[in-house]
Amino acid sequence: MSLLKEVILQMFFVLIPFVLFNIYYRDKMRNFSQSFILVTSSISLFLAMTFSSSVVEGVIFDVRYVIMFFALVYGGVQTGLILLGEFVLYRLYLGGDGLFIALVISVFSFSVSLLMYRTYKATHRKTFFTILAGVLFSIIALTLTYFYLPHYFVKHLTYHLLVIPLPNILGIWILMSLFSTSVSDKEIFIKHAQNEKIETMSHVAASLAHEVRNPLTAVKGFLRLMQENPHDFTKSAQYMNICMDEIQRTEMILSEYLAISKPLTNRHEQVNVVELLKVMRAVMSPFAILHNVELEVRAPDISVIIMANPDEIKQVLVNFIKNAIEACTNVRKGRVFLSLVVEEGKAILIIKDNGVGMDEGQMKRLGSIYFSTKSSGTGLGLTYSYHVIHTIGGTVTVNSKPNVGTKFSIIFPYQE
Template identity: 35%
Template sequence: MEAMMTGMINNIFFIIFPIILYQMFATAGQRNFFVSHRITMTILFSISIILCMLFPYQFLTEDYIFDLRQVPMIVGALYGGPIVSAVLFIVSAVGRIAIGGDGMYIAILNQFLLAAGVPFLAPLYRKVNRWWKAGLVFIISIVSLLFNLFAGYFFFGDPVHDLIGIWLMLMLNQGGIIILTALLIEHLQKQEYLYTSLMRHEKMETVSHFAAAVSHELRNPLQSIKGFVQLMQEYEYPRSKQLEFQQTILNEINAAENLIDDYLVYAKPAYDELKPIEVEPELLHVIKIMSPYAKARDVEFFVRTDHLPSKILGDSQKLHQALVNIIRNGIEAMPTGGKLDIELENSSQSVCVLITDEGTGMTKEEVKRLGEPYFSNKSKGTGLGLMVTYSIIHQMGGDISVDSEVGMGTKFTLEFPKLPE
């Protein structure tokens, strides 16, 4: 009994392991077994058939050995179709010929009938729900074993009534395992379908947000431009007034261009060639630029650096843009003034920029949504600044994390891989 259970467990492992192995290593969103990776799954199921045949097990009596090769054959034929079924038949037939022994021709004939007949049931199999699928594979398995039972009676004179108990147990054994296999595949297929649907939904939602944000933000400058053009068409203004209107129109066009540039940077960041840059001088340059803006809002900078080499691979212009966005957000988060800490830390593996404000802070949910399009804590914000910032940091191989508490302020940590000296 112990040897039988060990052999049965081995056969079950040979059947299930290729399915799990494929699920683990196949690319998410493309795990559709015999549809997306027909050759891979055919090879895995062929290996499963061979291993089942090489490691059979005795069943209830020492005179009868059994294996579960029919399980991957039936499942492969239903999911893979005629070509896969033909390949699996050839593999099993060659293996059975190599093993030899009594019943070889009956086994090969049985495998041929499975390979030829089961693919015709595949269209029906795909249409029914998973419980009907479980019932269908069970019936196919029972019919296959009944063929072996009666073929043994006709060709070898095996007494059916003496073996009916053994064959009944075999039917239940193989039938139960093939049901579990089919249900496992259906479960994995359902999970993959849900994952693909979710990814598709998220992409459509992102496109929808982008369209809404672009439409909303471009409408303001376009309406201004339209209004000034209509005024110039309807009235005769002095030359100086016309020039003033034209300058306003140009300013609105520039604002629209900047908005579009921000979206393009997020969607497909355009960099000059990434090259080694020192973070400390770039950071100090940005602080110098932002100092007048901070002073006008009663915000004081406290800067700490260790003056150690801080070389990373990046784009200085885009790094400036990212740092300006974060520092500006920190300043604007303190409407009554305050202190903004900016610290540069070096380690053997990374360069970190820490920017901490004393502002209003954010909830955990708001922190999670930072960097999303169409999300901002500002009454007139679009979320584009941090969206672009996140994109820049990630495209330079860095990471950005945020710690915040309502009423206590916010800390941004930018971490970049450090280049070796």
């Protein structure tokens, strides 16, 4: 039972690079580096030698050659040589009767690793060469141990036939297989993410070109009319006003695209939603009056605190309120109602209007960068707003019916 524990312990040490890879690179958009292989292999080698297996003091066995072969394959010759140097120095420090034979074994085993690692990288029969490397390491260790310490070897024959081959063969196969699979999966993930990013960028570029081309085409047309009739000052002034409106619309579209492409900040601080709603009522009331829409805000008397970036939350509220008001522009007695309530540790902001409303298909597409219910909209405002809310741990739900109105419920994590 004691021997089995020692084998299992060595197997654990040999898997350290694989475990640390999956922890460290789990959420990163890059694969392993040479420095990562060096550091993790050094840790693995140090622990394997520190808690090595032994039946006679001074004669130790561990998975050092498995780790050095792994370092050669994934870190290169320089990494392998550094690990060899680490092994030699640490083995000299540990000392004991087995020091000389350990150094001799290391020379032969490292030479075999140098001969095999390039073949391993080039071949498609990786499993075969992996197991072959483990077998060769075991044969070298067993043969040289028997040659230099025959009485010791024969006396502890069962120990050597179990503790040396098993960790070498099984350990190198498990480590190389698992690490190779993880690296391949990471490469697929990175390529998929890059392709997805390129596809998104191409869609955004196409959408931006489409949105900007329309006002520019109008401006170009009216400028040509002004060029054809330079003496008609009345029409020229009219055309000039239209051009200015189209240019202003272009600026608005570009601003929205810049806002959605700008990364969200990590600055989170206490934001009193009640006070923010009062500010929003003052800011958005002139816009509501301009569109003949009544804007009403109802909030509790207590402070309702959330953790967020106040500027981002303010922009979110502007986007939602502006959309609600514009939805009521062509409705008789248009009304937008904001209500803030606190329920079960959550702050719920309800934004309700009696505007044109949406059907089921439109509600499902809300938040998409390419979708807007307005003829001149880009959908970027809600895309940005949804992103901000989700980033701080909030959610958005919507209920709407055509020609009846829309109700948004924004749920924020509440700081009591």
